Amino acid sequence: MIQCLLCNTIIDNQLSLVQILSFKPIVEKTICDDCADQFEYLKPPFCDGCGKKQIVEELCSDCQMWRDKSGYLLHNRSLLAYNEATKQFMQQYKFAGDFRLRQVFSDELRHLINDLHADLIIPIPVNEYTWKTRGFNQVVGMLNNINYENLLISKNNNQHKLQSHKKRYERLFTKQPFKLGDQSLKKIKDKKIILVDDVYTTGRTLYHAADLVQSCQPSELMSVTLAR
Numbered sequence: 001m002i003q004c005l006l007c008n009t010i011i012d013n014q015l016s017l018v019q020i021l022s023f024k025p026i027v028e029k030t031i032c033d034d035c036a037d038q039f040e041y042l043k044p045p046f047c048d049g050c051g052k053k054q055i056v057e058e059l060c061s062d063c064q065m066w067r068d069k070s071g072y073l074l075h076n077r078s079l080l081a082y083n084e085a086t087k088q089f090m091q092q093y094k095f096a097g098d099f100r101l102r103q104v105f106s107d108e109l110r111h112l113i114n115d116l117h118a119d120l121i122i123p124i125p126v127n128e129y130t131w132k133t134r135g136f137n138q139v140v141g142m143l144n145n146i147n148y149e150n151l152l153i154s155k156n157n158n159q160h161k162l163q164s165h166k167k168r169y170e171r172l173f174t175k176q177p178f179k180l181g182d183q184s185l186k187k188i189k190d191k192k193i194i195l196v197d198d199v200y201t202t203g204r205t206l207y208h209a210a211d212l213v214q215s216c217q218p219s220e221l222m223s224v225t226l227a228r
């Protein structure tokens with residue numbers, strides 16, 4: 001008997017004939033169909049920068065601002081739209097600290113990352129305060145069967161206020177919260193790098209991370225997040 005990790009409904013995990021005959025690997029459900037239907041998967045056309053859904057494929061105004069400010073454009077791709085279901089999911093996963101939820105989207109996230117054929121995956125770290133209160137890095141939690149390196153380190157700069165509790169303008173003006181770990185230059189130079197975070201909100205956090213990675217001259221730099 002399996003219960004939906006989100007609403008606790010009993011999941012019917014009986015295989016349909018179609019599934020059996022498809023000879024595809026069987027993926028164990030972690031959430032029920034009703035809950036699954038609440039999530040919106042992002043499909044093209046995207047903004048070429050942040051990967052958010054667009055009516056026509058063009059660079060959104062936020063990404064134009066980032067490109068001008070940073071001198072480069074970070075190409076981000078996300079699995080889900082940040083809708084009410086995603087918001088509640090993040091609430092339960094991050095803030096209630098329900099570590100089981102790391103499994104819900106980990107397979108799909110892995111496919112998204114693998115399709116981009118990177119040389120090196122670098123997760124966005126959590127700060128010490130989050131580490132102490134939550135006890136896990138929600139990004140690393142979702143990286144199941146993916147090789148990654150913690151080349152970004154959270155600086156201990158007493159930014160105790162969580163990003164998610166900040167207003168939009170406050171987020172845009174946060175100082176560089178990361179530094180690079182040992183041998184980053186050697187590991188990043190001329191390699192295709194993918195940064196991974198849970199949610200792309202203003203882009204501030206990912207651009208901070210990307211600035212550091214860019215300083216090591218990767219051949220290509222992208223990011224992937226669960227939600228946008």
Ligand SMILES: [Zn+2]
Pocket residue numbers: 004005006007008009031032033034035036
């Ligand atoms: Zn459910």
Ligand SMILES: [Zn+2]
Pocket residue numbers: 047048049050051052059060061062063
């Ligand atoms: Zn954009």
